[in-house]
Amino acid sequence: xxxxxxxxxxxxxxxxxxxxxxxxxxxxxxxxxxxxxxxxxxxxxxxxxxxxxxxxxxxxxxxxxxxxxxxxxxxxxxxxxxxxxxxxxxxxxxxxxxxxxxxxxxxxxxx
Amino acid sequence: xxxxxxxxxxxxxxxxxxxxxxxxxxxxxxxxxxxxxxxxxxxxxxxxxxxxxxxxxxxxxxxxxxxxxxxxxxxxxxxxxxxxxxxxxxxxxxxxxxxxxxxxxxxxxxxxxxxxxxxxxxxxxxxxxxxxxxxxxxxxxxxxxxxxxxxxxxxxxxxxxxxxxxxxxxxxxxxxxxxxxxxxxxxxxxxxxxxxxxxxxxxxxxxxxxxxxxxxxxxxxxxxxxxxxxxxxxxxxxxxxxxxxxxxxxxxxxxxxxxxxxxxxxxxxxxxxxxxxxxxxxxxxxxxxxxxxxxxxxxxxxxxxxxxxxxxxxxxxxxxxxxxxxxxxxxxxxxxxxxxxxxxxxxxxxxxxxxxxxxxxxxxxxxxxxxxxxxxx
Numbered sequence: 001x002x003x004x005x006x007x008x009x010x011x012x013x014x015x016x017x018x019x020x021x022x023x024x025x026x027x028x029x030x031x032x033x034x035x036x037x038x039x040x041x042x043x044x045x046x047x048x049x050x051x052x053x054x055x056x057x058x059x060x061x062x063x064x065x066x067x068x069x070x071x072x073x074x075x076x077x078x079x080x081x082x083x084x085x086x087x088x089x090x091x092x093x094x095x096x097x098x099x100x101x102x103x104x105x106x107x108x109x110x111x
Numbered sequence: 112x113x114x115x116x117x118x119x120x121x122x123x124x125x126x127x128x129x130x131x132x133x134x135x136x137x138x139x140x141x142x143x144x145x146x147x148x149x150x151x152x153x154x155x156x157x158x159x160x161x162x163x164x165x166x167x168x169x170x171x172x173x174x175x176x177x178x179x180x181x182x183x184x185x186x187x188x189x190x191x192x193x194x195x196x197x198x199x200x201x202x203x204x205x206x207x208x209x210x211x212x213x214x215x216x217x218x219x220x221x222x223x224x225x226x227x228x229x230x231x232x233x234x235x236x237x238x239x240x241x242x243x244x245x246x247x248x249x250x251x252x253x254x255x256x257x258x259x260x261x262x263x264x265x266x267x268x269x270x271x272x273x274x275x276x277x278x279x280x281x282x283x284x285x286x287x288x289x290x291x292x293x294x295x296x297x298x299x300x301x302x303x304x305x306x307x308x309x310x311x312x313x314x315x316x317x318x319x320x321x322x323x324x325x326x327x328x329x330x331x332x333x334x335x336x337x338x339x340x341x342x343x344x345x346x347x348x349x350x351x352x353x354x355x356x357x358x359x360x361x362x363x364x365x366x367x368x369x370x371x372x373x374x375x376x377x378x379x380x381x382x383x384x385x386x387x388x389x390x391x392x393x394x395x396x397x398x399x400x401x402x403x404x405x406x407x408x409x410x411x412x413x414x415x416x417x418x419x420x421x422x423x424x425x426x427x428x429x430x431x432x433x434x435x436x437x438x439x440x441x442x443x444x445x446x447x448x449x450x451x452x453x454x455x456x457x458x459x460x461x462x463x464x465x466x467x468x469x470x471x472x473x474x475x476x477x478x479x480x481x482x483x484x485x486x487x488x
Contacts, residue, residue, distance in 0.1 A: 024193040031190050035182045043187030075189065 003108040004087040010070040010101030026095035042078035114211035121178035135160040213270035216284035224259045225288045234313040278326040333382035334391035340375030341398035344368040360407040393422045412442035429457045445474040
């Protein structure tokens, strides 16, 4: 078994309360599936969409990230899967695609 | 509220659940005294408890383990809110109360401890209120509840009410506890009428919750509910204007609650399904015999005596035997009643039961032995 990080990008920009609730329920269902399959290594957290970015040797601090809404990382989890293909299959169940988002599947690099 | 929170925190964290509820009440007092009581205080309290629960879960999730049933859904911000929201749904709350009801009837707890625990956790009675209801010293009840909670906390999880095996095993104990709870209110020793009425109401409320559950919807539960309704229907007639207890013969039967009578009768019909005849069936049938008589003189004592005969087979208790003797006296005269009373086994257990001497005195009086009636000892 190997570890993978799922980075979630993109979100619904102005969801109604009802949409929010539906989305959250879908996430719960997906998490339960991952967990009961023994694939949820760390349930991670969603991230707020604003923050600060610290850059360069000068450690310049800017507000950010100012990427397009669809490119901002909105959260992460750690998944355990047999290989990259398996992990990619798992990612396909994520409800984020319904709101036009994407999942980046990245094997954890063991140094 | 404690039942709901215990479901989230896990039964081993019962104390934490109680703290959170306590905290919600304290906040309510603070806020309400400044801003006035909100329109829906119950909902306000629930919302406050929910937010406090979220705080606790977030702060303690690394240090503590909560209910295993949720796996790691409580560990992550992805899932914590919808999971907690779901537990606080009205339908889920009802299930939580069922779960807690079954969990309180732990086989390692004595019946009186189960009843005290149900009153404390499910009905929100304080230790002093329970002490008042049972006319027991505060310290006795406190010890009883503390010990019971420890037993409860050692059980790994709450009873799964979806599991037919677990629930059906404990169902008789739950019936019994609800029956005792009701009886404590109906015949209870507490001098405070309001507390006794509340005990009856709570017993009826919990029984009706039990009737919403597929495993709880059995003839015995219907019979228990019927018995409670039919007895409760007669409550308004039991005391006269000055608050004195009235015997069945003196009661103003027009004061009986017809709504409850109707409910009780239809519950009794529902209980008639299947082949099981529980003690609750018989007691409900006896209660219905009294209800059916428009006047005390029209009571069908013959049937009542035969019902008591059946009840004695299931539950051999001197109190049942005493009630039977009283029915015999009505049917065949006071001499026969006295005979039956003399034959009661384990009579010494009735010494502390005030109705024993009341009945004895009454029959002696009716056969004309005033002197004996005055001091039947």
